Amino acid sequence: MSLDRTKPLLLPLALMLALELWARLTQLQSDSLAPPSAIFAALAAALADLSIPIATRDTLFATFAGLAIGSAIGLALGIALGVSRPLDRLMEVTVEAIRPIPSIALLPIALIALGFGYRMEIVIVAFACVWPMLIMTRSAVRSIEPRLMEVSRALRLSAPQRIAKVVIPAALPRIFVAFRLSAGIALIVAVTVEIAINPIGLGAGIMLAQQALRADLMLAYLVWIGAIGYALNMLLIVAQRRLFGRAALAGDHP
Amino acid sequence: MKRAAILWRVASVLVAAGFIAAWQLIANLKLVSPVFLPGPDRAWAALVRGFSSGDLAGKLIGTLEHMAYGWFAASIAGIGLGALIGSSKMMRAYVAPSLEFLRPLPVSAIIPVAIAMLGLTQGMALFVIAFGAIWPIMLATIHGFAAVEPRLYEVARSLQMSRAAIIAKIALPSALPDILAGMRLSLTVALILSVVCEILAGLDGLGHWVLLSARAFRSADLFAGVILLGATGYVTSIAMSLLEQRLLAWQAAAR
Amino acid sequence: MSVVARLDEARAARRQKTLIAFNAATLRLGGKTIIENLDLQVRPGEFLCIVGASGCGKTTALRLAAGLYRPTSGAVTFDGEPITEPRREVAIVFQDYGKALLPWRTAAGNISLALEASRVPVRERGARIEALLRKVGLPGHADKYPTEMSGGMQQRLQIARCLAQEPSTLLMDEPFGALDAMTRQGLQDEVLSLTQASQTTVVFVTHDLDEAIYLGDRVIGLLPHPGRIGIELDVDLPRPRDQLATREHPEFLRLRRQLFDFIKATEH
Ligand SMILES: Nc1ncnc2c1ncn2[C@@H]1O[C@H](COP(=O)(O)OP(=O)(O)O)[C@@H](O)[C@H]1O
Ligand SMILES: [Mg+2]
Numbered sequence: 096m097s098l099d100r101t102k103p104l105l106l107p108l109a110l111m112l113a114l115e116l117w118a119r120l121t122q123l124q125s126d127s128l129a130p131p132s133a134i135f136a137a138l139a140a141a142l143a144d145l146s147i148p149i150a151t152r153d154t155l156f157a158t159f160a161g162l163a164i165g166s167a168i169g170l171a172l173g174i175a176l177g178v179s180r181p182l183d184r185l186m187e188v189t190v191e192a193i194r195p196i197p198s199i200a201l202l203p204i205a206l207i208a209l210g211f212g213y214r215m216e217i218v219i220v221a222f223a224c225v226w227p228m229l230i231m232t233r234s235a236v237r238s239i240e241p242r243l244m245e246v247s248r249a250l251r252l253s254a255p256q257r258i259a260k261v262v263i264p265a266a267l268p269r270i271f272v273a274f275r276l277s278a279g280i281a282l283i284v285a286v287t288v289e290i291a292i293n294p295i296g297l298g299a300g301i302m303l304a305q306q307a308l309r310a311d312l313m314l315a316y317l318v319w320i321g322a323i324g325y326a327l328n329m330l331l332i333v334a335q336r337r338l339f340g341r342a343a344l345a346g347d348h349p
Numbered sequence: 350m351k352r353a354a355i356l357w358r359v360a361s362v363l364v365a366a367g368f369i370a371a372w373q374l375i376a377n378l379k380l381v382s383p384v385f386l387p388g389p390d391r392a393w394a395a396l397v398r399g400f401s402s403g404d405l406a407g408k409l410i411g412t413l414e415h416m417a418y419g420w421f422a423a424s425i426a427g428i429g430l431g432a433l434i435g436s437s438k439m440m441r442a443y444v445a446p447s448l449e450f451l452r453p454l455p456v457s458a459i460i461p462v463a464i465a466m467l468g469l470t471q472g473m474a475l476f477v478i479a480f481g482a483i484w485p486i487m488l489a490t491i492h493g494f495a496a497v498e499p500r501l502y503e504v505a506r507s508l509q510m511s512r513a514a515i516i517a518k519i520a521l522p523s524a525l526p527d528i529l530a531g532m533r534l535s536l537t538v539a540l541i542l543s544v545v546c547e548i549l550a551g552l553d554g555l556g557h558w559v560l561l562s563a564r565a566f567r568s569a570d571l572f573a574g575v576i577l578l579g580a581t582g583y584v585t586s587i588a589m590s591l592l593e594q595r596l597l598a599w600q601a602a603a604r
Numbered sequence: 605m606s607v608v609a610r611l612d613e614a615r616a617a618r619r620q621k622t623l624i625a626f627n628a629a630t631l632r633l634g635g636k637t638i639i640e641n642l643d644l645q646v647r648p649g650e651f652l653c654i655v656g657a658s659g660c661g662k663t664t665a666l667r668l669a670a671g672l673y674r675p676t677s678g679a680v681t682f683d684g685e686p687i688t689e690p691r692r693e694v695a696i697v698f699q700d701y702g703k704a705l706l707p708w709r710t711a712a713g714n715i716s717l718a719l720e721a722s723r724v725p726v727r728e729r730g731a732r733i734e735a736l737l738r739k740v741g742l743p744g745h746a747d748k749y750p751t752e753m754s755g756g757m758q759q760r761l762q763i764a765r766c767l768a769q770e771p772s773t774l775l776m777d778e779p780f781g782a783l784d785a786m787t788r789q790g791l792q793d794e795v796l797s798l799t800q801a802s803q804t805t806v807v808f809v810t811h812d813l814d815e816a817i818y819l820g821d822r823v824i825g826l827l828p829h830p831g832r833i834g835i836e837l838d839v840d841l842p843r844p845r846d847q848l849a850t851r852e853h854p855e856f857l858r859l860r861r862q863l864f865d866f867i868k869a870t871e872h
Binding site: 186208298304317 | 357358360361362364365368384385442443444445446447450451452453454455456457458459460461462464465466537540541544545548549555556559560562563566568571572574575578579580581582583586
Binding site: 501504519523602 | 670671672689690691692694695696698700703704706707708709717718720721722749751752769
């Protein structure tokens with residue numbers, strides 16, 4: 096049993112050890128690689144001088160603000176299109192025309208309209224979050240047990256009551272899955288915008304470290320960004336399990 | 350039934366046309382400064398102008414090339430590595446958890462590392478695109494291989510099929526729906542990373558085009574580029590759907 | 605000596621020979637003894653039925669014979685050689701036909717899998733596939749996917765794929781357990797006519813006592829925890845068997861009662 100638990104750790108540990116040994120033996124001088132000990136030292140230093148915590152705050156602020164706006168829009172549209180088949184059919188071409196635009200293509204538009212900073216990043220993150228939320232909410236709402244909808248009609252609930260008391264609760268487990276996926280996308284898009292152009296947050300931090308030829312700091316940022324991504328995902332998985340039980344996790348593998 | 354579907358489609362196109370008309374109206378009334386928002390007429394004119402001068406076609410081809418090379422490389426490597434890892438219990442135990450750990454990593458964070466290693470070059474872009482696009486494919490392949498019905502492996506054993514035949518005739522076709530879903534996801538990743546790399550490294554492509562247009566406040570050209578990027582996403586995803594329909598005809602038979 | 609007497613002698617001699625033998629075979633899986641000290645002989649050309657309560661180890665015994673499991677101790681042999689791997693002359697028909705067919709291949713493609721495995725040249729495959737489909741009563745269904753076929757048709761297809769291996773022995777694990785009564789009787793007769801003519805040895809697992817007596821030359825009842833032989837009956841009913849006449853035969857009724865009492869007694 097204990098071997099089963101250590102198995103997953105062996106590969107990363109072995110790789111780190113190999114990199115450390117190789118770096119020391121060859122007295123590595125590189126712009127792109129650094130021994131793990133140096134990476135962790137740089138990480139500790141950047142955490143201590145608050146540069147990484149501040150960058151993390153900036154990135155997460157943009158991530159969550161964009162996520163909140165985007166998923167609210169996606170949720171509202173998804174419910175509307177899921178509940179009303181005619182509306183869905185009327186909007187089909189419009190949705191299919193806008194959806195495939197890669198979110199990052201909006202970057203220059205947002206840039207000239209809003210300039211550098213939080214606002215343009217939030218807009219792009221929000222745009223990216225609308226679609227998974229819309230598509231998955233729509234299909235979640237559509238697959239609600241028809242009997243439930245009949246019951247709500249028999250009880251003569253008004254449309255807002257029906258949505259608040261039947262549709263959202265019934266579709267909630269799958270809507271949360273959509274939210275979890277959107278959160279992952281939000282973080283990815285935020286970091287990408289920062290790397291591409293926006294001079295704030297973790298993405299800008301890692302670019303600066305690269306331009307300063309600080310391989311150790313750059314890789315420290317990379318490790319930290321990975322940890323943030325992992326932590327965010329884990330947090331939401333735990334929340335999902337708490338809220339909806341294990342069953343909700345089944346079947347959301349790609 | 351069929352006629353109703355066509356009528357709905359027509360109505361849906363009309364709604365989209367309505368949105369474009371509203372956009373035109375907003376532009377004409379200058380509710381938003383034309384510096385930021387050109388009307389659809391100007392965006393269309395820019396599109397036509399760009400193509401007739403050949404500039405835009407070149408940029409489009411550049412982006413398509415980046416995307417295609419990176420995606421193909423990722424598909425081949427992703428399916429190969431995924432099959433290798435997915436078909437062995439030991440590899441799954443030792444390697445798969447590390448890969449799952451890396452899954453939520455924002456792949457664009459690898460860009461600075463790639464720049465440090467390869468400079469602002471075409472090679473860097475291909476590396477980044479392939480690296481980003483490989484994950485969905487590889488993870489889907491591993492999952493598909495792990496989920497093959499065990500009974501089919503027993504059928505293969507009782508037919509004394511070779512290991513290569515088992516992979517080619519049992520595991521790969523069984524995992525194909527997962528693999529294609531991964532490849533579809535990767536297509537989007539490849540397009541996004543192509544644009545980002547073009548922006549950062551100034552490589553010939555639509556990403557570079559939209560950035561330059563924005564810097565010069567040529568909003569019509571900018572929108573022309575964005576429309577083309579949307580079209581690229583749309584057309585590639587349609588092509589992927591056709592491929593899926595083709596290769597997964599047996600699934601349609603089940604319905 | 606008369607011809608008849610000589611034939612009887614030949615049959616008696618063949619009866620003495622064994623094709624598949626379990627010699628004190630024991631199988632433990634996950635710390636649990638599933639089969640213990642099983643001694644069982646399958647004679648060449650016979651139709652042997654194995655019955656027993658659910659969970660008593662019938663499937664496991666069949667998988668040992670198929671080479672899908674190896675005994676923990678003792679031996680399972682085919683023609684005197686220990687079975688360590690599946691062999692081409694032994695084919696196994698699984699109960700869950702839905703899982704044992706490749707959903708992405710048509711009926712013809714599924715049969716072709718067996719031909720490909722035994723390296724039948726491409727140009728011979730088409731004719732062989734067509735003949736096999738006709739043999740199991742599926743002519744004209746070559747281009748259907750398994751999911752487009754009924755349960756009975758899918759099981760026929762699996763049998764056709766096994767026959768494509770040209771096996772000398774057919775192992776069948778409750779092949780008709782999931783089918784309705786009419787389909788079941790039709791398939792029973794088809795399996796009999798397919799195997800009797802070619803002298804194929806059959807080991808047929810079922811929990812249906814009537815089915816076992818109707819089909820078999822011999823019926824063995826297994827006892828559970830761990831699996832071992834509890835009863836062995838020779839079925840001396842005339843062949844070819846007939847759904848009505850055979851089932852009304854006094855001997856059939858006598859065997860049925862005997863087997864029924866045995867199973868009843870094990871259910872405590
Ligand atoms: N792989 C396995 N590991 C542990 N126990 C098993 C395994 N396969 C079967 N068993 C157990 O062995 C017993 C006999 O199973 P099986 O041969 O399938 O019975 P039958 O086919 O007669 O219904 C059952 O109690 C079952 O739970
Ligand atoms: Mg069984």
